[in-house]
Each structure stands twice: as C-alpha cells, then as structure tokens.
Amino acid sequence: MSEIILISEIKVLIEGARISAARAIDHERVVMFWHIGKRIFEEEQHGKDRAVYGERLIPYLAEELMPQFGNAFSARNLNHFRQFYRTFPIVYALRTQLTWTHYRSLLSMEETEKREFYIQETAKNNWTARQMDRQIGSQLYERLLLSTDKEKVLSVARNEKQPDKPQDIIKDPMILEFLRLKPEAAYYEKDLENALITHLQEFMLELGNGFSFVARQKRIHLDGDDFFVDLVFYNRLLQCFVIIELKTHKITHQDIGQLQMYVNYYDRIEKLTHETPTVGILLCLEKNDTVVKFTLPENSNIFASKYQLYLPSAEQLADEIEKEISKQKELGQEEFPNNDA
Known part of the structure; x- marks a missing residue:
C-alpha cells in the first residue's frame, strides 16, 4: 500500500515539475519577444529618416531571421513584438502566468x-x-x-x-453560447439544465470566481410535499449558498415566490451561523425587473439574470448598458420624486 502511495506522490511531483518547466520556458519566450520588440523600436528611433527606415527595417530583419529561426520571426510577428514592447514597456511587470498567445490577444485592446x-x-x-x-x-x-x-x-x-455583496458576483446577462442550443429552437427547462450540467466546467467559468457545485435537483421535503431545486452552488468569497432556478420563459411573480421559498429554506435549515444569507438567481430567457422589485421586499437576496445563447456584439452590449443606465435613472426618480410642484 505504501508503495502505491509513493508512486502516486512521485507522479504528482513529476507532473508539477513539467508544468513549472513549461511555464518557465513560455515566460522566457515572452521576455525574449519583449526584448526583440524593444531593440526594433530603439533602432527605429535612431534612424535618420524614421518613417522610411522603419518601413525597411522589419522586412529586412524578417528576411535575415526566418531562414534560420522559422516563421516565428516573420515581418508580421516582428511587428507584434514591437507593439508588445510599446504596450507593456516594463519587462518586470510581465506575468509569468500569461503566455505569448495571451499577450498577443491583449495587444488589440x-x-x-x-x-x-x-x-x-x-x-x-x-x-x-x-x-x-x-x-x-x-x-x-x-x-x-x-x-x-x-x-x-x-x-x-x-x-x-473581495466581493462583499451578491451584485458583485452576478452577471447579467449570462452568456451561454457554449451550450450550443439554438436560440430559435424549442427546448424545455430540463434540456437547459442537462446542457448546463454537461458543460459544467464552462458554466462555472461563466459564473465567475469562488463558485463550487453542490447539487442538481436538490430535494426539499416539507411536511409531506417534495420540491426540487434546479441547481445549488456555494460561493466561498461571499461564504453563502447560491440557488439557481432555470426558466425558459419570461419570469412571473410565481417563479419569484418559488425561489424565495427555497432561499428561506436554505437560510433556516442549511446555512451555518458564520455564513452569509443565501442568494437566489432566476436565470431566465426574459426578465421583468419591475415585477421582481414589487414582488420582493427591499434588500432581498433574489436576482433575475437573463441568459443569452450567443456571444453579444459590441452594439448589443452598448444597448444593454444604455438600458441599465436609463433604468437606474427611472428607479432614482421613483424613490426621490420631484417635489417642486
């Protein structure tokens, strides 16, 4: 038995060393590209006619380097290296967790x-x-x-x-394009739940920091009646249970009431004394914030979040932001009406 444990521990050490070595190599590669970009930029600045010299320099370098070192040093990549240096001018600030592929994506931002x-x-x-x-x-x-x-x-x-309130961890909308469900297709809440469980890793990534999966279709037995909670998670940053109910329709006050019952149950039965109040999320195809507002008491821990089955365009998200700003203004006017009249 001890030999089996020993082999297991050694395997973990080997895998850990391999990962560390690969990361070290990746980081050295990133630093090399940074220094190449720095030298190209400095050389361009020293040229007598900077514009003309700069246009000639990179193609010349690519022509000299590619035969010996390969396509990694093409004119296009050398341009990336120069931009890399200009975007991240302090080499010691480069993160060891990020590879060149990470940084190349960030250059366009x-x-x-x-x-x-x-x-x-x-x-x-x-x-x-x-x-x-x-x-x-x-x-x-x-x-x-x-x-x-x-x-x-x-x-x-x-x-x-650290996040200190549920709003800090809840995304609205949630983007679920990885489920590969067609927006125009007919599907049931069970289909949505099965797809989320099948793609649990991607869903956890979408939920964000600190989430861990607890249960699906969690049975609650109340005085002879059984109820089933769609999905239960725990967030270690907020130290609370997070209950998610799935709705493939526009939410109603009955949906909100059902989730409120589940949240009350977890607060009174499952929650420990050191934990914070349970959070409930209605993940729905279409929401109505006004219905949510007037169905629940103020400072409730229940939220509605719309889901999308496709990646949003910049225009769509800009519209969402504009709607949210308008909504907040309207809510502010309701709470503090103009008394000039």
Missing part, C-alpha cells in the same frame, strides 16, 4: 483598464489563452460594469478587495 482587468483575472484564475479569449468575446468586463463601477471591478480583479 486599446483601453488600459480593460486590458489590466483581463491580465489580473487570467493570472488569478489560471485561464488558458482560449478561456481568456472566450471571456473577452463574451465581454465580461463590460457586463460586470453593468452591476458596479469601474474601480470596484478593477480592485476585485487585483485582489485588493
């Missing part, structure tokens, strides 16, 4: 804060380049800004501040 957010989140969550690209494509940064301000988003990404 003009907003400094947005780029910093994805760097911090990638390093913190060990996202692969593909996972990071998916988060950029789903416009994670912009979606988080719908629920909170820019400084809060960046401070959480930097680990300077």
Whole structure:
C-alpha cells in the first residue's frame, strides 16, 4: 500500500515539475519577444529618416531571421513584438502566468483598464489563452460594469478587495453560447439544465470566481410535499449558498415566490451561523425587473439574470448598458420624486 502511495506522490511531483518547466520556458519566450520588440523600436528611433527606415527595417530583419529561426520571426510577428514592447514597456511587470498567445490577444485592446482587468483575472484564475479569449468575446468586463463601477471591478480583479455583496458576483446577462442550443429552437427547462450540467466546467467559468457545485435537483421535503431545486452552488468569497432556478420563459411573480421559498429554506435549515444569507438567481430567457422589485421586499437576496445563447456584439452590449443606465435613472426618480410642484 505504501508503495502505491509513493508512486502516486512521485507522479504528482513529476507532473508539477513539467508544468513549472513549461511555464518557465513560455515566460522566457515572452521576455525574449519583449526584448526583440524593444531593440526594433530603439533602432527605429535612431534612424535618420524614421518613417522610411522603419518601413525597411522589419522586412529586412524578417528576411535575415526566418531562414534560420522559422516563421516565428516573420515581418508580421516582428511587428507584434514591437507593439508588445510599446504596450507593456516594463519587462518586470510581465506575468509569468500569461503566455505569448495571451499577450498577443491583449495587444488589440486599446483601453488600459480593460486590458489590466483581463491580465489580473487570467493570472488569478489560471485561464488558458482560449478561456481568456472566450471571456473577452463574451465581454465580461463590460457586463460586470453593468452591476458596479469601474474601480470596484478593477480592485476585485487585483485582489485588493473581495466581493462583499451578491451584485458583485452576478452577471447579467449570462452568456451561454457554449451550450450550443439554438436560440430559435424549442427546448424545455430540463434540456437547459442537462446542457448546463454537461458543460459544467464552462458554466462555472461563466459564473465567475469562488463558485463550487453542490447539487442538481436538490430535494426539499416539507411536511409531506417534495420540491426540487434546479441547481445549488456555494460561493466561498461571499461564504453563502447560491440557488439557481432555470426558466425558459419570461419570469412571473410565481417563479419569484418559488425561489424565495427555497432561499428561506436554505437560510433556516442549511446555512451555518458564520455564513452569509443565501442568494437566489432566476436565470431566465426574459426578465421583468419591475415585477421582481414589487414582488420582493427591499434588500432581498433574489436576482433575475437573463441568459443569452450567443456571444453579444459590441452594439448589443452598448444597448444593454444604455438600458441599465436609463433604468437606474427611472428607479432614482421613483424613490426621490420631484417635489417642486
């Protein structure tokens, strides 16, 4: 038995060393590309006629380097190296968790804060380049800004501040393009649930930091009646249960009442004394914030989040942001009506 444990431990050490070695090699490669970009930029600045010299320099370098070192040093890539240096001018600030593929995707991002957010989140969550690209494509940064301000988003990404309320972790809309369900097709809530469980890893990535899966179709027995909660998660950052009910229709006050019952059950039966109140999310195809507002008491921990089965375009997300701003203005006017009359 001890030999089996020994072999298992040695395998873990070998795999860990391989991963560390691969990361070290990747980082050295990134640093090399940075230094090449720096030298190209400096050489261009020293040229007598910078514009003409710059146009000739990179094609000349590519012609000299490619026969010996391959296509990694094509004119296009050398241009990337130069841009890499100009975008990230401090070599010691480069993150060891990010590969060249990560950085190349970030080069096209003009907003400094947005780029910093994805760097911090990638390093913190060990996202692969593909996972990071998916988060950029789903416009994670912009979606988080719908629920909170820019400084809060960046401070959480930097680990300077932990989420302290449910709004900090709930995305609206949630992007579920990985389910490969066609928006125009007919499907039931059970189909949606099965698809989410099948793609649980992707769904966890979409949910965000600190989530762990607890149960599906969790049975609640109340005085002879049985009820089944669609999905139960736990968020270790907020230290609370998160209950998700799936609706493939526009939500009603009956849906909200059902979720409120589940949340009450978890708060009174499952929650420990050191944990924070349970959060409920109605994940729905279409929501009505006014119905939610007037069905629930103020400061409720129940939220409606719309889901999309396709990646949003910049225009669609801009519309969502504009709607959210208008909605907040309307709510503000309702709470503080104009008394000038």
